[in-house]
Amino acid sequence: MKRLPPLPTLHTFLITAQCCNFTRAAEQLHITQGAVSRQIAALEAHLGYPLFLRQARGLSLTAEGQAWLPRIQQVFSLIGEAVAQIGEKRQALRLKAPTCVMRWLLPRLQQWQKERPDVPVELTTTVRHGVDFQRETFDAAVVYGPPPDATLACLRLFDEQLTPVCSRPLLEGPVPLRTPDDLQQHLLLHPATDERDWNAWLAEANVHLSNVSKGQHFETLDLAMSMASQGTGVAIGDWSLIGDDLSAGRLVMPFDLKVRTGLGYHLVFPRKPQPPGPLRELMEWLVEQAHAQ
Structure with missing residues (x-):
């Protein structure tokens, strides 16, 4: 030859x-x-x-x-x-996400890596919401808030739906928790330094409590949910983010009421240049996971 x-x-x-x-x-x-x-x-x-x-x-x-x-x-x-x-x-895909979505996002990224080890993902967490692709070197981000403006490509994950949650032992314990008024007898756990989430849910439930400001405040949703699962008190959380905890029985919903705030979680990425194939696949897969729950 x-x-x-x-x-x-x-x-x-x-x-x-x-x-x-x-x-x-x-x-x-x-x-x-x-x-x-x-x-x-x-x-x-x-x-x-x-x-x-x-x-x-x-x-x-x-x-x-x-x-x-x-x-x-x-x-x-x-x-x-x-x-x-x-x-x-x-090349690893670089993804940014707020800490409040970690309870939902992290298990799904772990599942993605099992199914697609050829498409690694580098995840950066932050307590701040939003992303600036001109200054930050991320391929995509999960953002919390109202729908982003048209300058970014946007895929909706889910809308925020607030609901109280607690451990089953606390729900079945000696202190009643049958109606929203019974929350007066329990420690309220706040997933943020403000009391906005509890106030929004109580307003929709038409309940007035005097112990809202006496509750325990945390800097992240994850901390509040962890304390609730240990029976410390009743936390307020986004139903979409804590679905895995509810399915596993780590948390239960004492009431059926879920309050939509008008905010939500979105996947965003630059419109130009066109996202590479693996990034599109990951974004679409995460959307499927969110809509399947």
Whole structure:
């Protein structure tokens, strides 16, 4: 079997065939015109037949050169696709998310990595909401709040629905918790330093309590839910985020009322450039997970 010609000379042939001019080919390849001429001559000597007709007005392809061109174009196209696809698979997707969504997001990212180990995800958590893709090097982010403006591509995960939760031992304990008025006899756990969530739910339930400000405040939803699961008190949380805790029995809902706040959780990413295939797959998969609960 005849030895294959060096790959650089094949690339030089491709560029020269597209230009049909040694000078322009040299400019694109960042080498001298003489180097282009020598590489083409070496390739022709290796093959045993000419690829170009040298004419006064420039170059033209011989019949053999015309037969070679589409094949060499295909070869370099395949190489380019392989470089892009393999590099894309190995590069980790950079995702930003607020700590309040970790209770829902983290188990699903762990499941994603089991199903798609070829698409790693680097997760950065923050207590702040929002993202600035011009200053932050993330591929996508989960944001909490109203729907983002049209400058970002946006996929809705779920709307915020507030509801009280507690441990089953506390619910079945000696202190009644049958109606919202019974919350007066329990410690209220706040998932934030303010009391907005409890006040919103109590207003919808048409209940007035005097112990709201006497409750225990936490900086994250996760801490409040952990304390509630231990029977410390009754927490207020987003039903969508604590679905796994409810399914596992770590938490129970003493009341059916769920209050929509008009806020929610959204996946956002820049509209341009177009997101790579693996990122689109991850975003669509997370949306499916959110809508399935």
